[in-house]
Amino acid sequence: MNKELSREERTDALGGMGCKRKRVEDARFTQGKGNYVDDIKLPGMLHGDFVRSPYAHARVVSINTDAAMALDGVIAVLTAADLAPLGLHWMPTLAGDKQMVLADGKVLFQGQEVAFVVAKDRYIAADAVELVEVEYEELPVLTDPFAALESDVVLREDLDPTADGAHGPRKHHNHIFTWEVGEKDATEQVLDEADVVAEEMVYYHRTHPCPLETCGCVASMDKVNGKLTLHGTFQAPHAIRTVVSLISGIEEHNIRVISPDIGGGFGNKVGAYPGYVCSVVASIVTGVPVKWVEDRMENLMTTAFARDYWMKGKISATKEGKITGLWCHTTADHGGFDACADPTKFPAGFMNICTGSYDIPTAYLAVDGVYTNKAPGGVSYRCSFRVTEAAYFIERMIEVLAIELNMDAAELRRINFIRKDQFPYQSALGWEYDSGDYHTAWDKALKAVDYDGLRAEQAQRVEDFKAGKTRKLMGIGLTHFTEIVGAGPVKNCDILGLGMFDSCEIRIHPTGSAIARLGTISQGQGHATTFAQILATEIGLPADSITIEEGDTDTAPYGLGTYGSRSTPVAGAATAMAGRKIRAKAQMIAAYLLEVHDDDVEFDVDRFVVKGAPEKFKTMKEIAFAAYNQAIPGIEPGLEAVSYYDPPNMTYPFGAYICVMDIDVDTGETDIRRFYALDDCGTRINPMIIEGQVHGGLTEALAVALGQEIAYDDMGNVKTGTLMDFFLPTAWEVPNYETDHTVTPSPHHPIGAKGVGESPHVGGVPCFSNAVNDAFRAFGLRHTHMPHDHWRIWKTANDLGLHG
Amino acid sequence: MIPAAFEYYRPKDMAGVLSVLVEHGDDARVLAGGHSLIPMMKLRMAEVPHLIDLQDVEGLRGISVDGNTVRIGAMTTQNEIINDDQLVAAAPIMREAALQIADPQVRYMGTVGGNVANGDPGNDMPGLMQCLDATFHLVGPDGEREVAARDFYEAAYMTDRDDDEVLTAVSFSSTVGGYAYEKQKRKIGDYATAAAAVLLVKDGDTCTSASIAMTNLSDTPIYSEAAGAALVGTSLDDAAVSAAIDAMLGDIDPTQDNRGPIEFKRHAASTILRRAITNAWSRT
Numbered sequence A: 001m002n003k004e005l006s007r008e009e010r011t012d013a014l015g016g017m018g019c020k021r022k023r024v025e026d027a028r029f030t031q032g033k034g035n036y037v038d039d040i041k042l043p044g045m046l047h048g049d050f051v052r053s054p055y056a057h058a059r060v061v062s063i064n065t066d067a068a069m070a071l072d073g074v075i076a077v078l079t080a081a082d083l084a085p086l087g088l089h090w091m092p093t094l095a096g097d098k099q100m101v102l103a104d105g106k107v108l109f110q111g112q113e114v115a116f117v118v119a120k121d122r123y124i125a126a127d128a129v130e131l132v133e134v135e136y137e138e139l140p141v142l143t144d145p146f147a148a149l150e151s152d153v154v155l156r157e158d159l160d161p162t163a164d165g166a167h168g169p170r171k172h173h174n175h176i177f178t179w180e181v182g183e184k185d186a187t188e189q190v191l192d193e194a195d196v197v198a199e200e201m202v203y204y205h206r207t208h209p210c211p212l213e214t215c216g217c218v219a220s221m222d223k224v225n226g227k228l229t230l231h232g233t234f235q236a237p238h239a240i241r242t243v244v245s246l247i248s249g250i251e252e253h254n255i256r257v258i259s260p261d262i263g264g265g266f267g268n269k270v271g272a273y274p275g276y277v278c279s280v281v282a283s284i285v286t287g288v289p290v291k292w293v294e295d296r297m298e299n300l301m302t303t304a305f306a307r308d309y310w311m312k313g314k315i316s317a318t319k320e321g322k323i324t325g326l327w328c329h330t331t332a333d334h335g336g337f338d339a340c341a342d343p344t345k346f347p348a349g350f351m352n353i354c355t356g357s358y359d360i361p362t363a364y365l366a367v368d369g370v371y372t373n374k375a376p377g378g379v380s381y382r383c384s385f386r387v388t389e390a391a392y393f394i395e396r397m398i399e400v401l402a403i404e405l406n407m408d409a410a411e412l413r414r415i416n417f418i419r420k421d422q423f424p425y426q427s428a429l430g431w432e433y434d435s436g437d438y439h440t441a442w443d444k445a446l447k448a449v450d451y452d453g454l455r456a457e458q459a460q461r462v463e464d465f466k467a468g469k470t471r472k473l474m475g476i477g478l479t480h481f482t483e484i485v486g487a488g489p490v491k492n493c494d495i496l497g498l499g500m501f502d503s504c505e506i507r508i509h510p511t512g513s514a515i516a517r518l519g520t521i522s523q524g525q526g527h528a529t530t531f532a533q534i535l536a537t538e539i540g541l542p543a544d545s546i547t548i549e550e551g552d553t554d555t556a557p558y559g560l561g562t563y564g565s566r567s568t569p570v571a572g573a574a575t576a577m578a579g580r581k582i583r584a585k586a587q588m589i590a591a592y593l594l595e596v597h598d599d600d601v602e603f604d605v606d607r608f609v610v611k612g613a614p615e616k617f618k619t620m621k622e623i624a625f626a627a628y629n630q631a632i633p634g635i636e637p638g639l640e641a642v643s644y645y646d647p648p649n650m651t652y653p654f655g656a657y658i659c660v661m662d663i664d665v666d667t668g669e670t671d672i673r674r675f676y677a678l679d680d681c682g683t684r685i686n687p688m689i690i691e692g693q694v695h696g697g698l699t700e701a702l703a704v705a706l707g708q709e710i711a712y713d714d715m716g717n718v719k720t721g722t723l724m725d726f727f728l729p730t731a732w733e734v735p736n737y738e739t740d741h742t743v744t745p746s747p748h749h750p751i752g753a754k755g756v757g758e759s760p761h762v763g764g765v766p767c768f769s770n771a772v773n774d775a776f777r778a779f780g781l782r783h784t785h786m787p788h789d790h791w792r793i794w795k796t797a798n799d800l801g802l803h804g
Numbered sequence B: 001m002i003p004a005a006f007e008y009y010r011p012k013d014m015a016g017v018l019s020v021l022v023e024h025g026d027d028a029r030v031l032a033g034g035h036s037l038i039p040m041m042k043l044r045m046a047e048v049p050h051l052i053d054l055q056d057v058e059g060l061r062g063i064s065v066d067g068n069t070v071r072i073g074a075m076t077t078q079n080e081i082i083n084d085d086q087l088v089a090a091a092p093i094m095r096e097a098a099l100q101i102a103d104p105q106v107r108y109m110g111t112v113g114g115n116v117a118n119g120d121p122g123n124d125m126p127g128l129m130q131c132l133d134a135t136f137h138l139v140g141p142d143g144e145r146e147v148a149a150r151d152f153y154e155a156a157y158m159t160d161r162d163d164d165e166v167l168t169a170v171s172f173s174s175t176v177g178g179y180a181y182e183k184q185k186r187k188i189g190d191y192a193t194a195a196a197a198v199l200l201v202k203d204g205d206t207c208t209s210a211s212i213a214m215t216n217l218s219d220t221p222i223y224s225e226a227a228g229a230a231l232v233g234t235s236l237d238d239a240a241v242s243a244a245i246d247a248m249l250g251d252i253d254p255t256q257d258n259r260g261p262i263e264f265k266r267h268a269a270s271t272i273l274r275r276a277i278t279n280a281w282s283r284t
């Protein structure tokens, strides 16, 4: 078999790591044959819909469901009073807080769930929602976290103001936690003694992951066998199973959670929502399946938002520009409940990666979480926990420092990068960066765009502008980001007490094909494609002969799911390790078949060969068959393996991005002329998928930087609740991205891969924002907040006196 | 985003449409492309117990150019406007404007009649029709009548059309001279932050006729007669263009919304109009 093929040809035939394998998922997606939650239709299925609060802060005086119940086709209307006897009117959040499932006496944000209508079809449910009469008594609204910390108005009357919260002491009744990292006194001393200190308030506005598919579920309680099946848009199906079991009291083996195809998650689908609890209760009560799928407005207004961080920063340096210290105080607006999705010990996620790519000897970070009358959330929208915030903060502070020092921002970065020989690098805020080669990446990027040429062109543009020859300014956005992904080591990362390992289970079939099941779940990342490639290389069977399955808790091994770019760093590692177990057993089988000692055979692409006699070999396909048809002394039949992988460390992907932008000072319109993105994600499993992920992440970065926001008025009304006002870029707004790479493998990951799905978002946001800020640097601007939509850019120009 | 229940009618002729309108008055509405009305129904901002679909009604579709007169049936889609060679020759501003409305998917469905009858200050066609000095053709239980586009719009969603009238067509004279439709928007598929429709005629170096209308800068489209007058008789020197812009600024009355504060909108309107005038003049 394959005797005539060369080693290279045999390698190519596998479609393993490093090749641009086409995505196996796309055949069904491009033909409209995906199977999403809303495609699921079970016999007798009922439909749920929410009555939601029109007010941001109000007491619920009364709820009258009579008229709704009288409507033909309405089966039930649930309120907090109905859930209370079951103890389900509140639910725990991932952040150690609790959240109302249905309004228990008051509402804390516009759109909050007040009652759950269950009806025979979706239309009747919507009509019944209109018929539920709720009497509210309006309360003062707090939308500003700084004001909330001063206000007498108590948002969370359910909490004892003197008792500790989940993360220690609370300073005020609207305060949630203080989280401190680093050395406060030492940092303040460094700042006091420094040659130069730059100070800035950097606001990262509230936005939303806005996956194309909104959140939803179908709960189906089989009262005969006591089993609950829950189909849903879950980024972490196993964690959802455990949570459902803990709060409902149904034993975990009686719960089957299935995540079918998921139309994007970006962090929005990590947590648990009232809709899930209400659907489960409704199905238990009625004994038939209940579907709940939120609409676009509900998604934008009520399910998890992202960011809303006010980051006050100070950065100090010597006259020559060597950074000596970094100080950051963040006021974090969490909304009405603390429903952030962060590992338990990290209430502000990995915000302490905010020293970025720089060798900063002394640093201090404090984060204060605050309750306001806004929707809960604070999830990691296409990033590892709060890493976009950290990257945005440091990359803005570097630019502000460059202005303070009157230095070129590219050079300032270069002289402060952590050097290659410093890895593994211990950061002042507690991380051990596994690997990196920032100078190489930076120099390659600057050269690729002819950085000096761009600066010369920009200087000319400033002259032309001042001479009245043009109304367009030119901005050069620079960013060198370092991410921290792949949570994470069980020793310091858990969610609700569940360690953040991940898993893979492989079964090789007799004819040499295979199925591998993982604890993760793809939402568009292409797991079925890339994980098969990892295995193809590890076990020598073609990727096309390997099925990857995820998302069914009855069949998949336990895992913590997909977010924070953790799938490849953690489940990908588990996959490689499980593959190696398969290979170890295959080696013994091959040795038996070849009648030599185990140590006398070695793996060669798709076979084991006798050392020194390559014409004597057994292919993996032959070995697979032998595993099932030969009685081999001392070896069990079959060829299967499971691996649970607890990573020794996070991985630290990095990248160098450069954006060139033209800005019309009169209309505030931006035109991205060029965007160059160099990513180093370690070993590259599928370059085509990496490129796709980079394009997607950059596009979401463009969205956030240039307009995407969840904005509230003073009454707590959401002003951007539809896609007319919430900015989702189309192909028209998106530039042609130039992608590039360097490869610095992770030293601790079995295949050296670091994860890439979120890097472009983490690096992209500051890069676009820096370009806008940079365009105005020559006119005296230090910093202007995102989102850089037309009117805000116009206002910046206007404030600088550029409109004459 | 689930509409309330409604009765659906699909008459074959105008008599059938009018009889439902007369019977149900306020409670009945016609449906054209549905790309303004259906979203409003889904948001339950429009409640329409009786919905009359116009798509099978004869005689409402199509573009004709007869001598100098252009006539566009109400049910003609925005996409058809883009692709009609006769229309492009007779009034190229129509294509330029239609290409800036929404996105291709919306334009395949959305109609000229729906766009002008809707009364949303964000719609592009009303200002364009005012710039073209178009005539709207209406039919109701009392027969047919004509209204000038410049007299049609009263306030947001309030027009001269009675509840029981249907708009059957728009007509206008083919254009001569230079034209431009300039629109600032936040992204593809967005309504205007500011838009300007401009038609200019040049004789020698002098502007002999100018028509200017603005979109989404008041609760109706704004035909700025004064802005046009400021250009006529000039050679469009800087002073004349500035005078036109000032005149336009005197006529618009924008409000603050997610697109920005009033001051910004006025500045954007000036910039967009300046561009449109420059562009139209270069095409004379």
Ligand SMILES: Cc1cc2nc3c(=O)[nH]c(=O)nc-3n(C[C@H](O)[C@H](O)[C@H](O)COP(=O)(O)OP(=O)(O)OC[C@H]3O[C@@H](n4cnc5c(N)ncnc54)[C@H](O)[C@@H]3O)c2cc1C
Pocket: B029, B030, B031, B032, B033, B034, B035, B036, B037, B038, B039, B054, B074, B075, B100, B101, B102, B103, B106, B109, B110, B111, B112, B113, B114, B115, B117, B118, B122, B123, B124, B125, B165, B166, B167, B168, B189, B190, B191, B192
């Ligand atoms: C995403 C999106 C973006 C858009 N962007 C733009 C844009 O940039 N610019 C723009 O101008 N428009 C825009 N639109 C609106 C679009 O052009 C609509 O198609 C148009 O406003 C209405 O036309 P319609 O045929 O869809 O009318 P419908 O939605 O069917 O009707 C609109 C209203 O007009 C009434 N009506 C319709 N036809 C008649 C008639 N013949 N006689 C009397 N009354 C009638 C209806 O009763 C209804 O009240 C956008 C729409 C969407 C969904």
